[in-house]
Amino acid sequence: MEVFEILKTLREKNNLTQEEMANRVNITRQAVSRWETGETQPNPEMLKVLSREFNISINTLLGSPRQLYCQCCGMPLTEDSMISREPDQTFNEDYCKWCYVDGEFIYKQKDSLIDFLLQHMPNPQNQSDDERRKLFDSMLSQLKHWKA
Incomplete structure (x- = not known):
C-alpha cells in the first residue's frame, strides 16, 4: 500500500471524517485531503504525532518499506x-x-540472552550447546545492541 492509501484507510478505520482527523492531530482538513490524494505526505514530526495518536508504527504508516x-x-x-x-x-x-x-x-548481558535461546530455540541438527552458543554469539554480535 502507498502512504496515501494507508492514511485514508487509517482515517476510515477510525470512523473519522477528514475534518475530525485534522482536529485530532491539529492540522487543516486540506492537509489531510492532500495526504489522501498523494499530493503531499506528513513530515517526520507529523508521522510521530500520527503514530502516537493512532497507535501505529511509523514503519507501518510508511507502508512497511523496511523489514x-x-x-x-x-x-x-x-x-x-x-x-x-x-x-x-x-x-x-x-x-x-x-x-x-x-x-x-531485559537482557543486561549477551550471555543471559544466549542462555535463554539455548533453552527455548529448537535444535533440529542436534548441535552441542557449545556450538549453538558460538552461533548465537556470532549472530547477536552483528546487532546494534551488542556491537562492541
Whole structure:
C-alpha cells in the first residue's frame, strides 16, 4: 500500500471524517485531503504525532518499506504489536517488546540472552550447546545492541 492509501484507510478505520482527523492531530482538513490524494505526505514530526495518536508504527504508516528486526535478539518484527515501547508509549522500532520494556533492556548481558535461546530455540541438527552458543554469539554480535 502507498502512504496515501494507508492514511485514508487509517482515517476510515477510525470512523473519522477528514475534518475530525485534522482536529485530532491539529492540522487543516486540506492537509489531510492532500495526504489522501498523494499530493503531499506528513513530515517526520507529523508521522510521530500520527503514530502516537493512532497507535501505529511509523514503519507501518510508511507502508512497511523496511523489514524491522529486534536489534537485541534478531527476531523479525512483523507486526506493530511486537514492537517495543518507550515509557511515553511511543514505538521504539529497534527492539521487540520482549527485549526492551518501558525503556529498560531485559537482557543486561549477551550471555543471559544466549542462555535463554539455548533453552527455548529448537535444535533440529542436534548441535552441542557449545556450538549453538558460538552461533548465537556470532549472530547477536552483528546487532546494534551488542556491537562492541
